[in-house]
Amino acid sequence: MARPRQFDEQEAVAQATDLFWRRGYNATSVRDLGAELHLTPSSLYRTFEDKHTLFLRALDHYRATESAQARERLATAGQPVRDALRDWLLWLVGCAAGTEPGPGCLVVNTATELGTTDTEVSARTEAAFEVTRSALRSLLDEGRRNGELPTDLDLDAAVELLFTTVLGLRVRERAGHDPHRLATTIDFAIRGLGPAPTEPVRSER
Amino acid sequence: MARPRQFDEQEAVAQATDLFWRRGYNATSVRDLGAELHLTPSSLYRTFEDKHTLFLRALDHYRATESAQARERLATAGQPVRDALRDWLLWLVGCAAGTEPGPGCLVVNTATELGTTDTEVSARTEAAFEVTRSALRSLLDEGRRNGELPTDLDLDAAVELLFTTVLGLRVRERAGHDPHRLATTIDFAIRGLGPAPTEPVRSER
DNA sequence: ATCGTATGAGAGCGATCGCTCCCAAATGGA
DNA sequence: TCCATTTGGGAGCGATCGCTCTCATACGAT
Numbered sequence A, B: 001m002a003r004p005r006q007f008d009e010q011e012a013v014a015q016a017t018d019l020f021w022r023r024g025y026n027a028t029s030v031r032d033l034g035a036e037l038h039l040t041p042s043s044l045y046r047t048f049e050d051k052h053t054l055f056l057r058a059l060d061h062y063r064a065t066e067s068a069q070a071r072e073r074l075a076t077a078g079q080p081v082r083d084a085l086r087d088w089l090l091w092l093v094g095c096a097a098g099t100e101p102g103p104g105c106l107v108v109n110t111a112t113e114l115g116t117t118d119t120e121v122s123a124r125t126e127a128a129f130e131v132t133r134s135a136l137r138s139l140l141d142e143g144r145r146n147g148e149l150p151t152d153l154d155l156d157a158a159v160e161l162l163f164t165t166v167l168g169l170r171v172r173e174r175a176g177h178d179p180h181r182l183a184t185t186i187d188f189a190i191r192g193l194g195p196a197p198t199e200p201v202r203s204e205r
Numbered sequence C: 001a002t003c004g005t006a007t008g009a010g011a012g013c014g015a016t017c018g019c020t021c022c023c024a025a026a027t028g029g030a
Numbered sequence D: 001t002c003c004a005t006t007t008g009g010g011a012g013c014g015a016t017c018g019c020t021c022t023c024a025t026a027c028g029a030t
Helices: A009-023 A030-037 A041-048 A051-075 A081-097 A106-114 A119-145 A155-174 A179-191 B009-023 B030-037 B041-048 B051-075 B081-097 B106-114 B119-145 B155-174 B179-191
Strands: none
Touching: A009 A030, A009 A051, A009 A106, A030 A041, A030 A051, A041 A051, A051 A081, A051 A106, A051 A119, A081 A119, A081 A155, A081 A179, A106 A119, A106 A155, A106 B106, A106 B155, A119 A155, A155 A179, A155 B106, A155 B155, A155 B179, A179 B155, B009 B030, B009 B051, B009 B106, B030 B041, B030 B051, B041 B051, B051 B081, B051 B106, B051 B119, B081 B119, B081 B155, B081 B179, B106 B119, B106 B155, B119 B155, B155 B179
């Protein structure tokens, strides 16, 4: 019926997400976005309403890709719970295994930058947080049921601590902290879940 | 020798710190600062060079007050290590016991907002982080020596986890999370330090 | 009392902010 | 082919950004 777009909207959102991720909301200008997405201001505003709405789109895209990927990785473990948790946490902060420090987590960065001032943003960050919590809960619950974790493990409390640890690790990732220290943190956090399952006692001799 | 100031420089820095704390670096304009400190732009720039330098002053002031106070509170405990640690963590996130969520921690907010892009800022946030780590280390080491904590406690790892937990709690405080859940997190983190000291065995009968 | 000096007040600098408008170009339906 | 419609390009809107300048004012040293 009319002239078609010369750009892919999804790809544009993905690139915008990347820019917000690295620089944060306030430090990213509309002109920065236009340059990154190869969009003129008119196209950008016609497609995405305004900067704030585009940021909400970016948060949604992040949740649909990064957050969803993290959730799946944790759910489809196929290995002992402790190992699965350890590998997952290492993977979370280990994307920064390259040269320069990773950008951390867009959700964490956004939560600290904008706090509770923006309700539309807060709703999305809280939803993302809840996804992580429930994924951790499922894994721990499975471990408790199949005997890999202590039966008297306080599930609520363990989830809260692991979730909080994830946030702290994300902050430290963005701050460029030594990956080895983050690995130490992860190992100790898992140890805190209680004694490992008793190995079948080897016959003594 | 000349006309004296009509404002207290330290108090101005304190007010600037408060504003940066609540709003973040990028979202705080020089005019906002001028209004808050009751300073005209000329006075502000003559006294504090520029916005970035004032922000560095604010970070230093925060470390000299808030961070220093936190360190002292942890050092001058005078109670069992676990109780001291618990009270300290509750106090850290419990300033937000009022109506609206607290502003979190200026150092954490800054670290996530600016990442590693600003070396002068990073140097200060890392220094603040190290203060917290060493304070935690001293406390845990004391607890290990006097038998309140397991003698085989991995000090390095425990410090890393507690420090990471503090960062996570700060994020959650700023995100306005339920204080009760934060308390749950804190209790479980302390439980993870190992079994409590064995009570003197009561005579059985 | 006089003078040198730093202050508070505020206009205003160029640049950039988020955003809007106008117009030629490009498309699909008739 | 012609028209209705939406696009990409880009000038430019008012507002605000970080920051500088000028100048009368108010103080301390002499």
